[in-house]
Amino acid sequence: MSSDAATHSDPFDVELAALDGSPLDLEALRGHTVLVVNVASRCGLTPQYSALEELHERYSSAGFSVLGVPCNQFGGQEPGTPAEIGVFCSATYGTTFPMTEKVDVNGPRRHPLYQRLTATPDADGRAGEVEWNFEKFLISPGGEIVARFRPLVEPTSPEVVAAIERTLP
Amino acid sequence: MTVQAKDVQLGDRLLGPSGDEITVTRIDNALLGRADLIAFVEDSAVRWVKVPSTLDAEVQVIRDLPG
Numbered sequence: 001m002s003s004d005a006a007t008h009s010d011p012f013d014v015e016l017a018a019l020d021g022s023p024l025d026l027e028a029l030r031g032h033t034v035l036v037v038n039v040a041s042r043c044g045l046t047p048q049y050s051a052l053e054e055l056h057e058r059y060s061s062a063g064f065s066v067l068g069v070p071c072n073q074f075g076g077q078e079p080g081t082p083a084e085i086g087v088f089c090s091a092t093y094g095t096t097f098p099m100t101e102k103v104d105v106n107g108p109r110r111h112p113l114y115q116r117l118t119a120t121p122d123a124d125g126r127a128g129e130v131e132w133n134f135e136k137f138l139i140s141p142g143g144e145i146v147a148r149f150r151p152l153v154e155p156t157s158p159e160v161v162a163a164i165e166r167t168l169p
Numbered sequence: 170m171t172v173q174a175k176d177v178q179l180g181d182r183l184l185g186p187s188g189d190e191i192t193v194t195r196i197d198n199a200l201l202g203r204a205d206l207i208a209f210v211e212d213s214a215v216r217w218v219k220v221p222s223t224l225d226a227e228v229q230v231i232r233d234l235p236g
Contacts, residue, residue: 072187074221075186075221076186077186079186106219107217108215108217152201
C-alpha cells in the first residue's frame with residue numbers, strides 16, 4: 001500500500017464529535033488498539049454492552065479502547081437524545097468507554113469513518129454494509145483495520161479476544 | 170392494505186419504526202441468520218434504513234395500483 005493510500009484510509013483521519021457534542025479527540029486513540037462498535041439502546045443485543053465494558057476494563061491499561069458509535073438506522077432502535085443514550089449506557093451497563101455522536105453507518109450519509117471501516121471484509125470475505133447493531137471493527141495501533149466481527153459475535157468470544165491480544169501495542 | 174411480511178414487494182411503502190414512511194428498495198432474508206426474520210431496506214439517494222420483521226407479521230403497506 002502506498003503511503004498516500006494509507007493516509008487516505010486512516011480511519012481516524014475524520015471529524016467526529018463525542019456523544020455530548022464536544023470535540024472527540026481521535027488523535028488520542030492513535031497508538032491504541034480500538035474496537036469500534038455501532039450501538040443502539042433498544043436492540044436485543046444491548047447485553048453486549050456488559051461484555052464490551054469488560055473488554056475495555058481488562059485491556060485499557062495495555063493500550064486498548066472500545067469506541068461506541070450510536071446509530072439509529074437499524075429498526076430505529078437508537079431514537080434517544082445524546083443525554084438519554086448516555087444515561088442508558090452508564091446507568092444500565094456501567095459503561096466507561098468513549099461514545100461518539102449519533103451517525104449513519106450505511107447509505108448516502110454514511111460517516112467517513114464508516115466509509116473506511118466498511119471496506120474491510122469479515123472472516124467470510126464479505127465487505128460492505130454494516131448488517132445490524134453491534135457490528136465490530138478492530139483497528140490496530142498503526143491505524144490498520146485488522147478484523148471485522150458481525151453483530152452476533154460476542155465481544156468476549158475467543159476470536160475477538162485473540163484478535164485484540166494479537167493487536168495490542 | 171395489510172399483508173404478511175413475506176408478501177411485501179419492492180416499491181411498497183410502509184411505516185418505519187419512527188412513524189415515517191419508508192419505500193422498500195431491497196428485502197433481506199434471514200436477518201442475522203434467522204430464517205424467521207426478514208428486513209426491509211430503503212437504500213435511496215436520501216437515506217438508508219433497515220426495518221426488521223418476522224415473516225408472519227402483519228404489515229401495513231401502501232402499494233401503487235398498476236396502470
